Amino acid sequence: MTPPPARPAAPANPLVPGFHPDPSVTRVGDDYYLACSSFEYFPGIPLFHSHDLVNWRQIGNAVTRPGQLALEKTPLLGGAWAPTIRFRDGRFWLVVTDAMGRGSLVFTADRAEGPWSDGIVMQGVSGIDPDIAWDADGTCFVTYSGLRLDGDRAGEHLGIQQVRMDPETGRALEEPRSLWSGTGLMFPEAPHLYEIDGVWYLMIAEGGTERGHSVSIARSDRPDGPFEGCPANPVLSARSTDRPVQNTGHADLVRTPDGGWALVMLGMRPRGLTRAFSPMGRETFGTALEWVDGWPVVRPVEPGPAPQPVGYEDDFTGTELGPQWISVRTPAADWSSLTERPGRLVVHADGSTMDDPRPRFVGRRQQHQAAEFSVRMDCSGGTGGLSLRIDEHHHYDIEAAAGVVRARARVGGLRQVWEQPLPGPADEVTVRIVVEPAEGTGPDALGPDLVRLSAWTPAGPVELAVLDGRYVSAETAAAFTGRVVGVYAAEGVVAFDRFRYRGQDPAAPAPRP
Template sequence: MHNRPQGTSPGETTLFRNPVIPGFNADPSVCRVGDDYYLVTSTFEYFPGVPIYHSKDLVYWRQIGNVLDRPSQLDLDGTPCSKGIYAATIRYHEGTFYMITTFVESVTGARRNFYVTAADPAGPWSDPVWLPEAPGIDSSLFFDDGKCYVMANRQPPAGQQYPKHMEIWMQELDLKEQRLTGPKFSLWDGAMKFIHAQEGPHLYKIDGWYYLLIAEGGTGHTHSVTIARSESITGPYEGCKMNPILTHRHLGHRHPITNVGHADLVETQNGEWWMVCLGSRPYGGPYRNLGRETFLVPVAWEEGWPVVNPGVGKVELLERRPNLPEHRFPSLPACEHFDSERLGHQWLFIRTPRGEFWSLTERPGHLRLRLKPESLADTANPAFVGRRQEHMAFAARTALDFTPQSERETAGLVLLQSTDFHYRFELTLRDGVQVLRLTERRAAVDTVLAEHAVEPGRQRRLYLKVEAIGQSYGFYYAVEPEAWIPLFEQADGTLLSTDVAGGFTAAILGMYASGNGEASGSYADFDYFEYQPLD
């Protein structure tokens, strides 16, 4: 992954550019094993779940797999947008990697905690071990003196004293029996009484003290990181007088980095301390199309407490590098030609893929999507394969071979925020004529922005492209390579922001095919998918 500040050469290594993992990588958790670092993030309704990244220097990260990559591990059927897999924690203990997370099942908030294990972080990971007696979200693990503990949040047993008042609980986990055992302990019910939504706990033992790091204030503009400590693992915990130790809520909605919070600490092999946290980069106003991304910030210890970015007190876009040897990985190619028998780790489905609707082998060098009755407007698994938007300015293109047989059959490019907010750039039929149509879906209402009759070129294919410069999105097509014709320009990109659409995810770009309610024997072939940053 490329992460060199603009204007520097490969040999100049004093600074790096945040975020270290851009585009829809929220709730980061990190652990170190020797000289290697591993990090996981949230995925909500997308499959596979929980990407896992590897780094040698905390700056350059490479995705090495997905923790939940089998349907037996993750059943997302019927899961609403922004539910599903919430914040995960990754830890390593005595030769085994552990990932624990919460599966939020429905709009009503039904939630279940589970963990999986692996000897190799690249997988395979085990099937879930469910913890039915573990309430709340953002579950975490801590190993101490031969014991393992689970933490998460819950409503205080005595009741909530103010809106979204939560507490952090802890209980021992018997790894042999794979169940919680002993009493639940209340560790913390808020560092600042006017701040709500205590969640995201992580526990550390440093110089004989137990430190409890949590996220408070919700995951929006008032997000923050607070910390407390105790000489006993079960408390009582003393809140840091400097809390919150990290927040950007006082910097305004148009600051380059907003809603900073939900952090995890890691000590390097050289004795430095760093924090990974989520944050967002608004652009074109207070709009966050890229969702919540993973940032890196230095930490120092003063008088027994962590100070985040001393002298600065915030996360910056340009930051000094860790005292670690620079270690880059080969960049992913800008163009995916679908020459492999498996999709790369970066590709996503909407919910658990059901049915044999996609193939890389039926027509080698192409992604074939068979039309399914399900559409993007359904809380289901449509025939869609996509990837994260990572830049404020980008171009994405593909070559489509598709012959619609009815007015319900469609295939093309999609810019997705949710079932109710997205753009569909599709080939279909109208009155027996093939037409290319751009549909804006806003608050569950479809509006056709443009439509034009097209006939595929000599190779019976149609080229599709979207270009985004900030919040201005343009849609182009061609029947011959590079002979681009605008279908619609200056579409409103804020539609793809969480600030308009709501939710916890971000913009996803992808290929799509649908029978829109009807079964179909048709399919669409995509020769390639190219994504290029323009900023």
């Protein structure tokens, strides 16, 4: 079996920039729909639409109501892991792991924009990264990575597992069977099962989601195996190379508009002299492939050309926040308002800070290596500001209160504060976070970038701190997420206006000699 060859084209990578890991894609006619992991953030599981697999627009989130995921008490690293999105019988299907929460879930929707169902818990699936597929007779197969997250056997990994399932009830119809689990590299995960011209392909990730991440594939004449591995496995990996896009893996396969084939997958753009730090975490990339003797030959993942600067502004004039705005474990609508003071986002504090698991914080992903965030705030009734967050243990903040402006840094168990009085009457203050990619070969270039925390007061600009960006990167935090920057309130009531973002990616670094 040899499917028709692709007509490869270089995509505009990253396809979806910023913290958008574990992408899954499905094609419905001439439309493409993509879903990503979101971990502890709400709303969860962002959804994107495209006509060409290159230009993507966020159309919503699958998780928009409390209770669809058990996020409120989700521990660090938990929440929405690795969705698979598919379309069958006039419905969209999405399977996902709510890690350390409800477990493995099945969601459905008539439209990708939603609303999505409350989610059915899969019974008989003890693992992560579920995939859903159907054979010609309509039998449903759920294939997953057998990593146990709870119980007496937590941490045990059983490799790639599969069950036949009733997707309407979530009930497994048999005991799990073990399938092909790769070439022997660690953490076989992210399975996806496809039938192509009568041949079943099982594609997985292995090697861990760090620099050793890779894609491997096997084939069979049956969806339940036995599977034969590709002689050229792994068919995609950037490990031990000088490619600017690293950690490439966790891929999904899809037909392109011109009749070829493509993979979407996660990758990271590490920076610094040793390319050790990735501020935005895992992002969504794409690449083309060809079929040779029934096996995929995948092109390396390359960054697209440096785009023009991107800018947007939110004046908070709507009645609800757009789908790009996310909060931590709790819905922002529970403690913020766009109608209390029209044209302002009003955030009510509860005494929590950015060090807490449920801060009064709502933000957007950093999507470019050079970025500037700013917001005007009325701090006459409270204390709040702008935070660049990886998690509750790794964040940089610039905040204002009546008469004072502060910069805060939290790195693990270390905390530092810089403080200056605000000159004159300064109830209205603009706070700003600027991310500058590190250049040269000096000490500042060891990290990926510098983070400048400043405020603009009636008396002019005040820069409080210039901090090393390596301490708010995915590798330092050991995080599955990337940077999210947004507004927060720590005391009283704070009103925000004119949230602005400007970002640009510099040209990709040249390969090393």
